[in-house]
Amino acid sequence: MLKKKNLVFLGPPGAGKGTIARILSDETGLTHISTGDIFRAEIKGGTELGKKAQEYVSSGGLVPDELVGDMVGSRLAKDDCADGFILDGFPRTLPQAEIFKNVLDKIGKKLDLVVYFKASDDVLLKRLTARIICKQCGLNFNKLFSPPKKDGVCDECGGELYQRADDSLETAKDRLEVYYKETSPLIDLYRGEGLLLEVDGEQDKMKTYPELLEALS
Numbered sequence: 001m002l003k004k005k006n007l008v009f010l011g012p013p014g015a016g017k018g019t020i021a022r023i024l025s026d027e028t029g030l031t032h033i034s035t036g037d038i039f040r041a042e043i044k045g046g047t048e049l050g051k052k053a054q055e056y057v058s059s060g061g062l063v064p065d066e067l068v069g070d071m072v073g074s075r076l077a078k079d080d081c082a083d084g085f086i087l088d089g090f091p092r093t094l095p096q097a098e099i100f101k102n103v104l105d106k107i108g109k110k111l112d113l114v115v116y117f118k119a120s121d122d123v124l125l126k127r128l129t130a131r132i133i134c135k136q137c138g139l140n141f142n143k144l145f146s147p148p149k150k151d152g153v154c155d156e157c158g159g160e161l162y163q164r165a166d167d168s169l170e171t172a173k174d175r176l177e178v179y180y181k182e183t184s185p186l187i188d189l190y191r192g193e194g195l196l197l198e199v200d201g202e203q204d205k206m207k208t209y210p211e212l213l214e215a216l217s
């Protein structure tokens with residue numbers, strides 16, 4: 001049984017938030033909520049939210065705080081979050097952290113831990129520009145660090161692999177810039193609240209996972 005179950009994953013693009021969140025969710029049953037994945041699905045589905053988010057996501061900018069806050073608020077109130085959640089990619093600005101606090105108060109939940117994945121720009125850009133993702137099941141591969149067994153095909157479900165439009169070198173650099181300006185102040189905020197756990201995002205993910213599990217137990 002985990003002692004800490006309501007989690008935020010914080011860190012720059014490419015640091016491994018989604019990769020570790022998927023492993024942790026598969027192994028422990030915590031509900032994985034990736035705001036980026038939700039926006040990509042809404043854009044693909046052509047929904048109202050998707051239409052509003054599209055220009056921000058494709059340029060590497062941030063979707064307006066209120067829009068993200070409302071979406072996360074209704075997502076966290078669902079039954080599958082009752083036994084814990086991993087918020088991957090939210091909050092991402094100081095106003096979002098404030099919105100998040102209010103949402104938690106409203107639904108009677110408490111944040112247990114913010115896991116900060118730290119990695120250098122060189123590593124991040126190498127990973128982002130080589131990332132490929134399964135269209136069907138969302139599993140992550142990397143042309144450089146964890147290639148699929150068969151070119152362009154998901155090992156797990158046989159789905160087709162694609163590259164995210166915002167993983168071009170230019171947009172990845174823009175996303176990093178946005179991260180340092182808008183998101184990195186959250187590190188000090190949560191450190192000050194005694195909620196921050198820093199992990200080495202550059203090390204092997206199979207080393208990070210047990211370390212994290214121990215910190216949650």
Ligand code: AP5
Nearest residue numbers: 013014015016017018019035036057063089127131142205
């Ligand atoms: P989002 O999808 O959240 O993108 P991101 O923050 O840029 O993060 P990434 O998904 O790129 O990185 P990750 O840390 O998950 O890395 P991963 O595990 O995949 O957001 C996309 C967009 O949506 C935003 O730009 C914005 O427009 C919008 N948005 C989302 N949330 C928002 C919010 N709260 N407010 C406003 N707008 C929002 O790993 C990357 C690669 O590296 C993979 O190929 C993986 O296989 C590999 N890898 C991972 N770990 C390792 C390792 N340890 N060793 C070797 N390779 C590794």
Ligand code: MG
Nearest residue numbers: 017018034036
């Ligand atoms: Mg991700």
